[in-house]
Amino acid sequence: MARAATTADAFNAVAEPRRRQLLDALAGGERPVNELVRVLGLAQPQVSKHLRVLREVGAVDVREDGRRRLYRLNGQALKPIHDWVQNYERLWSERFVELDDVLEDLKQEEDGDGGSHE
């Protein structure tokens, strides 16, 4: 289902479920590679391959700390995706705020006349 690792932009880079998992893991803060390997339960070369793709589009940054390589999320690179989905998300958010209203009315109807206590 996932496409080959041709990744010109952030949209392609996050199309792969494992890479999204990596981004989720990094959302909590900077992490060394071995921790990411553990979180994903994949072999290190595969994890490194996914990290490289993410690095190429700027979705993650890496720095050396002694012998460790620490990865962190670079939210700015993912902003286009966020913005893109957010408008659609807003449409549904607005629908559902209205639906909340409808549900309040339905609950009151169910409670019947006046008996609004649980």
Added chain:
Amino acid sequence: MAEVTSSRKATVTLPTDEQILITREFDAPKELVYKAYTTPELVKRWWHANRGEVTSAEIDLREGGKWRYVAVICDGQEVAFHGEYREIVPNERIVSTEVYEGAPQPDGPEQGTLNTATFTEVDGRTRLTILVEAPSKEIRDAIIESGMEEGMQDALALLEGIAKSLR
């Protein structure tokens, strides 16, 4: 305002290239959420998303039955969607097709999405998930882009007002 809107925010994720997953929790039992989701007069009250008015909601809630929603959005433009119910498990799940009538339709079968709405109740609250499965990444992407409409700022202002009134 930020807290109010985020607590009532729908979450949209893209599980695969062809899918959109919409998730939201409601403070009501699932029977009521299902009712609001499947009753024409009630759908008219929320489906407009403050971008206009739902002028028609037809729901023939049975497997093989058709549905069609029509809305007139703020600039006077009419938008319509229709589809067919494929699977109905009352208060649990609705699988239906959805076709945007404004989309270019090549010959052959209609290019729509397959939508699965699932109602799950936990402690009196209901989680609604809607999985939208498009026939291609292009159509999936076009659907997401359709969310970008003008008048967004007006809609946001309205949303804020409603959010406050709900407090």
